[in-house]
Amino acid sequence: xxxxGKVQDVGRKVESCLKxxxxxxxxxxxxxWKVWEVFYGIEGxxxxxxxxxxxxxxxxxxxxxxxxxxxxxYLPSDETVRKRRGLEQEWRDAMQLDMFGSGGS
Numbered sequence: 001x002x003x004x005g006k007v008q009d010v011g012r013k014v015e016s017c018l019k020x021x022x023x024x025x026x027x028x029x030x031x032x033w034k035v036w037e038v039f040y041g042i043e044g045x046x047x048x049x050x051x052x053x054x055x056x057x058x059x060x061x062x063x064x065x066x067x068x069x070x071x072x073x074y075l076p077s078d079e080t081v082r083k084r085r086g087l088e089q090e091w092r093d094a095m096q097l098d099m100f101g102s103g104g105s
Contacts, residue, residue, distance in 0.1 A: 018068075
């Protein structure tokens, strides 16, 4: 699989976790763990060998940022997190769309 294919694959996995586990929208550590748990079967501790083969923290964090910041999808539900990430207006716009059934996540 090419590097581009791997990145797209990680993107689908991150987006799936953001969609299915809303709490991961607010916490990158939880998101990383959920991706590893759901898609790679990681339970409990992680060995160095496993860690070298898993998508990195930074890859997952950047992918989440692209999905939320660029695509405006699966925005954080926690107001403090939204403000810290500068997403307050995007969240309000997404909620407005959801109220009228014209899109959103």
